[in-house]
Amino acid sequence: MSKLNINKNEWLELVFEGKNKEYGAYKLRQEDGKTTMKAFFSALALMAGLAALPMILSSFDKPKVVEPIDPDCVLRTVDVKFQPNIKQPKSQTAVANTAPKAPVQFATPVVVKREDATPTEIPTNADLPTTPSTNTSTTGTGTETGGNTGGTVTDPGPEVDPTAILPSVGLERNPNFPGGIAEFLRIVGNxxxxxxxxxEKTVKVIVYFVVERDGSLTNITVPRSPGYGLDKEAIRVLKSIKTKWEPGIYKGKPVRTSYSLPIVVKMQ
Structure with a gap:
């Protein structure tokens, strides 16, 4: 096998014989060896510079000066006694265990079809039985004493605005329908x-109203209508009931009281 070197000038002259040697390809082939050597040494110089860069940068840092220890300085150990952490006893307060009052739950009226409902005659206030009140007086004997008895007088507080609407919580007596709330719910359902x-679908309608001081119902509203015209029907039913309620009592006087009534409607 013969050894041929195509990079020799003889081969280069043979290849470009009769051709334009001023063209760039001839010049590149002629200087190929020099270009390769320049690239090789340039790469070596770059790698050497990168390797020496950390040492060059560290030479600019100031040397750390370690101060010598004074020979006259004497180090001594001192025993420090720490006081143990004393936990303060938590003060125990006696709490009376009182059983929570059971909330009053009312039955929710269920609306059925008209043909399935039993007709109910709604009593008026004139038809309701009245209980005669008997006033009895007791005459006591003794000696009348005047002056301050030393007792504590309880301030009844400010008078309640007769136009104010009070919630059921905190009243001396909540408003009630004659015959009980169950009777009122039955009338509404019928x-x-x-x-x-x-x-088939079940929908709940919540009706809000005010029981006035004379027992009539006002401000009948359904804030959230479930659709199907149920809000208007609920308002119509409550307005059609003419029997008056017993008003709520606060500080011995009838007051306007807010009330809410949930109605469950089964539609088919």
Whole structure:
């Protein structure tokens, strides 16, 4: 096998014989060896510079000066006694265990179809039985004493605005329907006309109203309508009931009281 070196000038002259040697390819082939050597040494110089860069940068840092220890300085150990942490006893307060009062729950009226409901005659205030009141007086014998008895007088507080609407909580007596709230719910369920739809569905309607001082119902509203016209029907039913309630009592006087009534409607 013969050894041929195509980079020799003889081969270069042979290849470019009769051609334009001023063209760039001839010049590049002629200086190929020099270009390769320059690239090789340039790469070596770059690698050497990168390797020496940390040492060059560290030479600019100031040397750390370690101060010598004074020979006259004497180090001594001191025993320090720490006081143990004393936990303060927590003060125990006696708390009376009082059983929570059971919340009063009212039955929710269920609305059915008109043909399934039993007719109910709604009593008026004139038809309700009245209980005659008998006033008895007792005459006591003894000696009348005047002056300060030393007792504590309880301030009844400011008078309640007769136009103010009070919540049921805190009243001396809550408003009530003659015959009980169950009777009122039964009347509402019998008078309510539920709409007919293609599918069976149960909807809850919450009605808010005010029991006035004379027992009548005002401000009947349904803030959140469930649709199907149930809000208007609920308002109509409550307005149609003419029997008056017993008003709420606060400080011995009838007051306007806010009330809410949930109605469950089963539509078919």
């Amino acid at each position: 008078k309510f006309e539920a709409p007919s739809i293609d599918e």
